[in-house]
Amino acid sequence: MKNLQTVGYAALLLLGLVAPFAVYPVLLMKCLCFGLFACAFNLLLGYAGLLSFGHAAFLGMAGYICGYTVQSLGFPPELGILAGTATAGLLGLAIGFLAIRRSGIYFAMITLALAQIVYFFCLKAQFTGAEDGLQGVPRGHLFGVFDLSQPLTMYYTVLAIFVGGVWIIHRTVHSPFGQILKSIRDNEPRAISLGYDVDRFKLLAFVLSAALAGLAGATKTMVFQLASLTDVHWHQSGEVVLMTLLGGMGTIFGPVVGAIVLVLLQDWLTGFGSWVVVLTGLIFIICVLAFRRGILGELLALKARML
């Protein structure tokens, strides 16, 4: 069973390595960025039982910080991405601190409200370029060596970041901390009665989730050489919920599958204009009705039934 898993991961990695020879790299990188974003979001929803409706704030803010530090302060790409990730983590600390005392719908509402404040801040601030956003962010050289303007170099950098990010999430879920987190998700009063200060665990989970969402956002800025209001908009917060539910929140890779499906769908449907929203909405409804555990969740359940 363990071996089968290792083989599966190796096969996926191999697929990731050869994919740019078959598919347009920019599309693949978009899939990877949103895959990491959804995966980070799911650390909170799937493993801490917290539904955040403000994750766009972390994706978008990290994108702006990365774009600004690289474009205006001349940071190398690795430092720009690091700065974006760290800022998202700090923002997560602030938003998480205010939100974790509430649960359920109230938690979702507070995260949404705070993310809207971040949105207006980005709209009004100078360094974000307001309505225009930041455009033409130079990709530069990674560690001063690898020229990221080469599509393949950029792609493998994004792949490495994605693998690293998902690995951190995997490790967190399967760590002593992850055990406590899952117990809080399952039965919070019981976890308290065993002596755990549940708010601190939730806060750490929130910060990790925010920072990793930021990592995805900063990386995305390097890929598209662009940071804009789209990524801080609440639509983006809603979309990541969709991706996660579509792919299946019970697993680590489910949200990645959901993200890829949604990105590809939007890519294929671009010809339909604003009908894309309606079509993705319909597909979402069908998927949620047909596979309640999400795409990956249903596949795993099917496999379990057949074995």
Add this chain to the structure above:
Amino acid sequence: MADDHILETSGLTKEFRGFVAVNGVDLKVRRGSIHALIGPNGAGKTTVFNLLTKFLEPTRGRITFNGRDITAERPAALARRGLVRSFQISAVFPHLSVLENVRVALQTRLGTAFHFWKSERTLNKLNDRAMELLEAVDLGAFAGLITVELPYGRKRALEIATTLALEPELMLLDEPTQGMGHEDIDRVVELIRKVSTNRTILMVEHNLSVVSHLCDRITVLARGSVLAEGPYDEVSQNPQVLEAYVGAEHE
């Protein structure tokens, strides 16, 4: 001896929007005893437990544990001091395995609860102790099972094993035999007797035969107030107690 009592309350009161659920309760629990809290449905027993473990803030009154005022303590901190509760509605972690349920409690001793960068394999050193605790409640054979799939009686046993993992000085059990068949009840009674050495137990229990066999002292609660306190034989003869019970049954 002054600290003969491990737990004491004075004038403990809880009002819910004007409704007095617990009314001026003075409770003294002797160290090393098994103390029962009984009373008709809605008497306020669970509310007393919630107050003692700080899951609810008392409206008035004081609570001392080991001679220390804990009225302002937070629930998780209290658990770490050695006052651990179980719940009336079985409280397990349904999506963790049976072994993991107990291990989550044992994890408090490792001090690595926040270590998100470590592998969960570092927890395996707790498995032996977890298995011991599971064996003690006859759950050894179920260790690998996901807890949702456990029958109800077994879940209650698992809950006791999890509570015991913390080696609490004072254990609060809210109706540990509720909803169980005869065999399960006998097993739990034996278990409680076994674990009561070296610790104090305060339990809510409806089954009076369990109470009479197991408990050293009884406090009877009715409509939020203490009606009687003493050994079983004495309390069970008290006409007020009989009336409260019979009266409640006819309501």
